[in-house]
Amino acid sequence: MDLPRTANAVVIGGGVVGCSIAYHLARRGLRDVLLLEREAVGSGTTSKAAGGIRAQFPTETEIRFSLESIGVFERFREEFGVDPGYRKIGxxxxxxxxxxxxxxxxxxxxxxxxxxxxxxxxxxxxxxxxxxxxxxxxxxxxxxxNDGLAGPAEVTAGFARRARELGARIVEGAEVTAIEVERGRVQGLRTSRGAVAAPLVINAAGPAAARVGRLVGLDLPVxxxxxxxxxxxxxxxxxxxxxxxxxxxxxxxxxxxxxxxxxxxxxxxxxxxxxxxxxxxxxxxxxxxxxxxxxxxxxxxxxxxxxxxxxxxTPDDHAIIGPAPGLEGVFLAVGFGGHGFQHSPATGRVVAEWLLDGKPPMDLALFDPGRFRRGALAHDRGPDAE
Ligand SMILES: Cc1cc2nc3c(=O)[nH]c(=O)nc-3n(C[C@H](O)[C@H](O)[C@H](O)COP(=O)(O)OP(=O)(O)OC[C@H]3O[C@@H](n4cnc5c(N)ncnc54)[C@H](O)[C@@H]3O)c2cc1C
Structure with missing residues (x-):
């Protein structure tokens, strides 16, 4: 697919997190959603996951993410037309x-x-x-x-497929190399395949999150x-x-x-x-x-x-979800550690609602991008299970 020259929102990264965000943005009716993936959709760390899904997390926010996501995996086949291989093995x-x-x-x-x-x-x-x-x-x-597993490749493909059907564009082989910012506001980005003007950029670059963060001067502890x-x-x-x-x-x-x-x-x-x-x-x-x-x-x-x-x-084992401090038009959905696959359905929904409604749809302070600067790391990390 050719690279569009403009977009309303650009998701950087076609892993399970970025594909879920693109799907949920398109489902909420945002037009001209563009997802850029440097290699192929699902080829990043999502392709290495063990597929585990559990509700046994240490914090209320994560448990709510798990319960919502498990509900999505249960009806994934009907909603996305893809069998995710979901099984409750415990x-x-x-x-x-x-x-x-x-x-x-x-x-x-x-x-x-x-x-x-x-x-x-x-x-x-x-x-x-x-x-x-x-x-x-x-x-x-x-x-x-009631814990279990599903296939990360199948789930990512399901999100990407529905995102496309709802009008989102997904361009593979396009690496984001620069993000243009003027007076603290994002203007667009440059890629290995050309430039795109856009007011909103979502960093969903998985293990490359800190590298993408540095393109706008952010020091992300991922x-x-x-x-x-x-x-x-x-x-x-x-x-x-x-x-x-x-x-x-x-x-x-x-x-x-x-x-x-x-x-x-x-x-x-x-x-x-x-x-x-x-x-x-x-x-x-x-x-x-x-x-x-x-x-x-x-x-x-x-x-x-x-x-x-x-x-x-991340240093406290919790993801980073929210607007980038001090910049307008940069949103972060990174640092998912060993549980990014299983939390991807809830992550996509909350990111889309936050962006389109202008406020988080639930208490997401646990994932606050500013918490590391405040030194607020005294969380129960829970088991490192995957
Ligand atoms: C061994 C192992 C086992 C795991 N087991 C589980 C498990 O059982 N359950 C679970 O929930 N999670 C598990 N995980 C964790 C899970 O794999 C990750 O949390 C999740 O896949 C993160 O998804 P992502 O979309 O953020 O990252 P990715 O899948 O890496 O997606 C990011 C994408 O961004 C692209 N990208 C990067 N930079 C750029 C750029 N500049 N321009 C364009 N594109 C770019 C990359 O190519 C990549 O495809 C496991 C991980 C590992 C390594």
């Missing part, structure tokens, strides 16, 4: 330490007040859910039966950190479906993907500024060690492959 956290369990209990009280089905169960009950588990060193497990996922050859000895199971003591998590077992060592690696995340095959050993401790039967399995991706993390 999330299971394995707990070994009393202090960790106390943290869960506090969060569970809030989650239950908001209507989330989540319970503390015994190690033996965890074993009934996943018979291959070693549980003798656990003190409890936390079980959310730090891409590498995480690996490996997968076994078909392994029927652990029959699926199994919950997405997270071993709190080691950070290791696993689930089944068709006949294979997906394993992540739960690593958080700083790989600098170049925004590429090659697989470090040395990480297989760490993943296998952690896996064998929790699932001894995996001794019979063989690793068949793996991938690595970048999670765009």
């Amino acid at each position: 999330y299971l956290f394995l707990v070994s330490e009393a202090a960790d369990l106390r943290g869960f209990e506090e969060r569970i009280a809030l989650q239950r007040r908001l209507g989330v089905d989540v319970r503390v169960i015994t190690p033996a009950e965890a074993r009934e859910l996943v018979p291959a588990l070693r549980v003798d060193d656990l003190i409890a497990a936390v079980w959310g039966p 730090h891409p950190r590498r995480r690996h996922i490996f997968f076994t050859e078909p392994f029927p000895e652990i029959p699926g479906p199994v919950p997405l199971t997270n071993d709190r003591a080691s950070g290791f998590y696993f689930r089944k993907e068709l006949e294979q077992v997906l394993l992540s060592p739960g690593d958080v690696q700083d790989i600098g500024e170049d925004l590429v995340a090659p697989v470090d095959w040395g990480m297989v050993e760490e993943a296998v060690q952690k896996a064998l401790h929790r699932l001894p039967i995996l001794e019979k399995a063989r690793i068949a492959g793996g991938w690595a991706g970048l999670r765009p993390l």
Whole structure:
């Protein structure tokens, strides 16, 4: 598609977040919405996600995001004409330490007040859910039966497809290289394929958010950190479906993907500024060690492959959503860490409503772009689950 010369709003980034925003803006009736993607839609960190979806978050705002998003995943096929592969396999956290369990209990009280089905169960009950588990060193497990998974590629494609049908234009292979600002107001941007005049620019650039922020002099604390996922050859000895199971003591998590077992060592690696995340095959050993401790039967399995991706993390593990401080016409939807996929439906809606109604549709102070300057970081981070 040719690059339009003008737009009412330009979304930078065609990951699941940017596509949801473009869809919701178009659905609310905004004309001339343009999404620019430097490579192909969905090819960024969205393509690396494990697809996990949970309502077990530490804050009311995030839990509300989860519940709204889960509702969208449940009816995604009817609304978007794409099967998102949504399945309620549940999330299971394995707990070994009393202090960790106390943290869960506090969060569970809030989650239950908001209507989330989540319970503390015994190690033996965890074993009934996943018979291959070693549980003798656990003190409890936390079980959310309504959590689950869906396909990030399918969901992104669904948002992009409906956005286009509603009139939004999506241009791939167009990298934003400059954003023009005059007297504190955005005028438009320059790309590898030409210039676009626009009064509103939305930074949804995922791991490249800080780089795009620098185009307008913003210092965004979005730090891409590498995480690996490996997968076994078909392994029927652990029959699926199994919950997405997270071993709190080691950070290791696993689930089944068709006949294979997906394993992540739960690593958080700083790989600098170049925004590429090659697989470090040395990480297989760490993943296998952690896996064998929790699932001894995996001794019979063989690793068949793996991938690595970048999670765009912020210092308090909460996203940054809101107008850029000190600039008119720049909006931020970045820093989604390990949960940008699952929160993308709610994110798109609140961003579109905020932009078109001139105010946030709910309390979004948790995501306030100005909070880092005020040093307000004393949040409960909750489990780093994906
Ligand atoms: C190993 C791993 C497992 C994960 N598991 C889960 C999970 O189970 N559940 C979950 O919810 N989340 C998970 N995540 C996190 C999730 O992948 C991200 O939070 C989410 O995909 C972020 O989406 P995004 O649209 O912000 O970023 P992206 O998908 O990276 O989209 C941003 C896009 O912007 C484009 N772009 C960047 N700069 C420019 C520019 N200058 N001009 C034009 N385009 C530009 C990029 O090409 C990219 O396509 C996981 C992540 C990793 C790495």
